[in-house]
Amino acid sequence: MLLNTFTENIDGLVKELMAARHDIHKHPELGFEETRTQAKIRSWLIDRGYQPFVSAKTGLVADLFPERYGETRTIALRADMDCLPMQEDTPLPYRSVHDGRAHKCGHDGHTAILLGVADILATHKASIPGNVRLVFQPDEEGQHGGGAPVMVKEGVLQSVDEIYGLHNWPAWPMGEVRVKAGPLMAHVVLISLKVVGKGGHGSQPQVTRDPIVAASHMVTGLQTVVSRGLGFEGGAVVSICQFHGGNAHNVIPETVQLGGTIRTFSEEVTRRVLDRVEEIARGVEVMFGVRVELQIQRGYPVLRNHDECVAAVRRVAEHIDEIRKVSEADLPMAGGEDFAYFTQTIPGAYFFLGAGHAGQENPGCHHPDFDFEDQLIPLGLKMMVGIVIDRLTP
Ligand SMILES: [Zn+2]
Ligand SMILES: [Zn+2]
Incomplete structure (x- = not known):
């Protein structure tokens, strides 16, 4: 026909x-x-x-x-x-x-x-x-x-x-x-991160646990998930697309909220990427005396x-x-x-x-x-x- x-x-x-x-x-x-x-x-x-x-x-x-x-x-x-x-x-x-x-x-x-x-x-x-x-x-x-x-x-x-x-x-x-x-x-994974610190006066950082600085290091650290966590073949994208925190020029906030997306093409790479995200979150907690609540939501396969x-x-x-x-x-x-x-x-x-x-x-x-x-x-x-x-x- x-x-x-x-x-x-x-x-x-x-x-x-x-x-x-x-x-x-x-x-x-x-x-x-x-x-x-x-x-x-x-x-x-x-x-x-x-x-x-x-x-x-x-x-x-x-x-x-x-x-x-x-x-x-x-x-x-x-x-x-x-x-x-x-x-x-x-x-x-x-x-x-x-x-x-x-x-x-x-x-x-x-x-x-x-x-x-x-x-x-x-x-x-x-x-x-x-x-x-x-x-x-x-x-x-x-x-x-x-x-x-x-x-x-x-x-x-x-x-x-x-x-x-x-x-x-x-x-x-x-x-x-x-x-x-x-x-x-790609497989789509949504990540949400809440960095919980201790707020206070912008002029007195010594009595706070600044979540803005901690979250900034978190974002920077996440840039290494692909570049240092995977080899030359790569096979993943990690993008932080939301960064929300604070609403006054002289108040260190209590929390910062981050959101982003991960794209992968195999379960092996997905696991590797998620392990690294978890490790970086725990590392930021220790480094800055904050708490990082990490939520992973698996989307389309x-x-x-x-x-x-x-x-x-x-x-x-x-x-x-x-x-x-x-x-x-x-x-x-x-x-x-x-x-x-x-x-x-x-x-x-x-x-x-x-x-x-x-x-x-x-x-x-x-x-x-x-x-x-x-x-x-x-x-x-x-x-x-x-x-x-x-x-x-x-
Ligand atoms: Zn569309
Ligand atoms: Zn479409």
Whole structure:
């Protein structure tokens, strides 16, 4: 089966998908609050003959052939739906109408691509030799722990053979697919540190246990976790991103609060890094006569791509005219992604679509000026439909 027979004459559909994308962009919703987005997806799917069901509160799942459930191979395709808690001040005609909420990661575009896939598969239903499960997933940004683990728990992957997902990436050139087998994105660990000292007058440090100085040494010490704690291969990021303490120019505070993130790609390195963080915390306690309360919270696991599924992504990409290059450059990356819970459970692959244009600014995901590149809609469509055909054709 040739991909071209499925994706010819899609100009009208692409226009409709752009309009749908702009509408979702204008009405962004945070994780597990995607009720308007869910309603829009639901009516689109019902119009095309699907019988969608709810999973993870605001997510939706639909099978192309629910009657063949469990009897044929099933390929799942996933799109994330949620926005970020950010302000949008762009001049876009479809800019967010909600203060403090904006689609600054392009999940509006990912959703539009999967809506397009739903349309094409429904049109060519008779030619699809197996089942396809469309998975619209809430809360990828993890406002409440991520939608993927909830969907896995609710059985969304039952009787599914493989799962695929994609993300736009403006830092990489338009027309480039990037994918890699094995670890692709990082395990995320959140660390919170409370340095408890003894406050007092800013002019009398001798009777205090200054938590500002202690916390400063803590931050400096943590810079050695990677540089001195790991060898040349590295494989971790440790970033302290919050430092809160004091509220007067002449008062040494009682406490300082620090927050940060650790990114790793193997459990061995994670343990090594966490051991060093613990040792530095205990060392700072002794050095400055303070108490350091350390809290570790494990987030998304490592996203691991399966060899055979990556080979399929590469194969499909190489047969699409608009895709000029398939590469592994800059991978793995230290971002986190809850798609990891899916490929932890069944085989699958996650890949990136470059969205950058040469010679111009390309604001990245999570940047205030970011907007999803609409030219990726037909590309994403072709990739996803191509994967379905590749993986279901015997
Ligand atoms: Zn994001
Ligand atoms: Zn994203």
